Amino acid sequence: MKYKSTRGKANNYTFEQAVLAGLSPDGGLFIPQSIPKAPSDFLTKWASLSFQELALEVLSLYIDESEIPRQDLQDLVNRSYATFRHKDITPLHQVKDGLYILELFHGPTFAFKDVALQFVGNLFEYFLKRKNAGIENPADRHKITVVGATSGDTGSAAIYGLRNKQDLEVFILFPTGRVSPIQEAQMTTVLDKNVHNVSVGGTFDDCQDILKGLFANKDFMSKYNLGAVNSINWARILAQTVYYFHSYFSLLRSLNITPGSEEAKKIHVTYSVPTGNFGDILAGYYAHQMGLPTSKLLVATNANDILYRFFRNGVCEKIVGDDGGVHETLSPAMDIVVSSNFERLLFYLARDAAVDASVPESEKDTKAGEIVNGWMVDLKQKGRFDTGAQVLAEAKRIFDAGHVSDQETCETIRAYCHPKDAAQAPYVMDPHTAVGVTAAQSVVSKIDSQNVVISLSTAHPAKFSEAVERALKDQEGVNFEQFFKAVLPKEFEGLMTAERRVTVIPRAEEALVIEVIAKELSC
Template sequence: MQYKSTRGKANNYTFEQAVLAGLSPDGGLFIPQSIPQAPADFLTKWASLSFQELALEVLSLYIDQTEIPRQDLKELVDRSYSTFRHKDITPLHHVKDGLYILELFHGPTFAFKDVALQFVGNLFEYFLKRKNAGIENKADRHKITVVGATSGDTGSAAIYGLRNKQDLDVFILFPTGRVSPIQEAQMTTVLDANVHNVSVKGTFDDCQDIVKGLFANKDFMAKYNLGAVNSINWARILAQTVYYFHSYFSLLRSLNITPGSEKKIHITYSVPTGNFGDILAGYYAHQMGLPTDKLLVATNANDILYRFFCSGVCEKSVGEDGGVHETLSPAMDIVVSSNFERLLFYLARDAAVDAQVPEAEKDVKAGEIVNNWMVDLKQKGRFDTGAQVLAEAKKIFDAGHVSDQETCDTIRSYSHPRNPSQAPYVMDPHTAVGVKAAETVIPKIDSQNIVISLSTAHPAKFSDAVEKALKDQEGVVFEEFFKTVLPKEFDGLMTAERRVTLIPRADEALVIEVIDKELSK
């Protein structure tokens, strides 16, 4: 398996090269040369596998044994998920008839990013150890400087995955005051010497633009050998495909359905969506053969993706901070979703490239189309893909958007259900967006039309929003939240020692100064 760029000008990269580079030299994102199909008998062959065993099978389709021997890959997988608190890693929770919550928050930082970044951290370490085998002189050793932007969860998950790794430094940029207090504390209280937090006065999109600028700066990238942990890194998308397969088999077991039997159910995955990486993993799983009816893009007030799937036009909204609205679900407060480019490549190739173009030239032509769309979005604030591309997208995708008020109402209704037969379930605001979008968009949710809504974070990570939702008319907070939901790992976190560098404005040059200063030590 080799990798290519969404811009059509870079090809024949190995998995290791794609992972370590993060961003393609032509400015695009790495994708597999072709999407592999799951084995013809995977519905029966994989049905009873554990998460770790399933991960080994899925990852092996994308990683040649010549690059990572199967036994080495197994050890990487086992080590990555040994840090999770639940034996099923990503358990499926039945909430009510037809609605299931896929809990992705049982890793070290209580967020779905752990599923990918525990694996990515071990991958970086594996590649570095292999490159540096037998090299004792510190000056001669191969080193990586990881730079990432976060709207909250990526930062802490990356830090916990990379802390104290030899020959590796990690710099995480986050928007000042725009991540939850718990998220900021999780990042800035990690005092390992190789961890550097940078608080930038601006938005997540500003931080993301700075990171992209650093990767486009060839001299700077070469000087520090930059590596990426944002979801532009292909390994993150790949790791996340596993829990779609795992949840499917978990669902069949809970319903006593024999995999591969003629008993049919319709499954929609509802995914709270910011940078488009989580739902893109679902798209790859679907393309590999996972029986999925729809992938529902659930957005908050930052609804550029919702508007695209309604019209085929990708257009930034006009307003303060470049159109970014501050909401109760801050990890989704994003305008330009980096991973959306990966989907656009496939849509362009299937629906925008002229059918008369020879097969060998379609990738290049699709890359040119995607590049033009990206240039238009940056320069004009919009691009229009046309009716054919929209029709192709809607074959698998649907979309919905949810207000802050609806988010609060959803948290409250599930934590204190009116139906006495339904057990209370406290969800974080992002999970609530996914659940409410499903309730709004999907005509019927029952035992035959099932929704699996992805829960991307533990509710305690967004306790202010949950507390707001759980207040009754007298302003009293439900005590059950504090008794049953807050993890013991958060005790003392808010008062622990912190280390962070403040940047007064979104300026790439200022970030370069910080990196130069820290690495010169």
């Protein structure tokens, strides 16, 4: 399996090269040369596999054994998920008839990013150890400077995946005051010498723009050998495809239905995904393209609804906030205007629906890359691009979208924490999970035992306690402090008062970030 760029000018990269580079030299994102199909008998062959066993099978389709021998890959998978608190890694929880929550927050930082970043951290370490085998002189060793931007969860998950790893330095940029207090504490209280947090005066989009600028700065990138942990890194997307397959098999087991049977074919599954940078739902797209039976992928957005609007009219347009900035919401990990991973989907849409049918097959990738590059230039310079009716129709074959207000988010948190149906057990969800559930309830016309919704739960509610408190504070008979103490993970105790280390820069300027990185590495 080789990898290529969404801009059509870079090809034949190995998996290792794609992972370590993060961003393609032509400014695009790495994608596989082709999307492999799952084995013809996967519905029966994979049905009873554990998460780790399933991960090995899925990852093996994208990673040649000549690059990572199967036993080494198995060891990487086992080490990556040994840190999770639940035996199923990503358990499926039914909240009512037809509605299931896929809990992705059982990793070390209580967020879905752990599923990918524990694996990515071990991949970086594996590649570095192989490159540095037998090299004793520190000056001669191959080193990587990992730089990431976060709206909250990526930062802590990356830090916990990379902390104290040899020959790795990690810098995480986050927008000052725009991540939750728990998220900020999780990042800044990690005092390992190779971890550096940078608080940036601006928005997540500003941090993401700086990140892209650093990777486009060839001299800087070469000097410090930059690596990426944001979901622009292909390994992030790949690792996340596993839990789509795992949840499907978990669903059928819970219903006592045999995968591949006629009864299984009657089950229609919609995945509702709270969406910011588009990586989580993109993993679902790859799973679908590989053969996973999926009815729809539902893009659930908050007030920052550029993706919702795209799936309505085919126009991607940056109109948000009264001042043109990002809306601050109760689901801050989704407070994003430009979703980096959307470019990966756009490549496939362009190739399938925008490239003229007369173009030879051998030239379609290049033509699709040119189209995507044009769209990206228009978005940057004009603030919008229009893909046209054919591309929109292709997108809507598998995707739908919904947007959710803060008020609706709070109403959903309340409704499931204190259900009116006495037979329904209470369930506490964080605001991002609530966005996914709310969107599903408003968009999916029928939810029952045959029309199933699996809504992805991206974070433990304790990570967004302020939003949960806002939703529940007026509930009669609820003592919030006692209530939340019951769900607060022991790992969060004392976190808010622990020692911290962070560098604050007042403005979102690339030069200021370069100065911080250069200064820290010179030490």
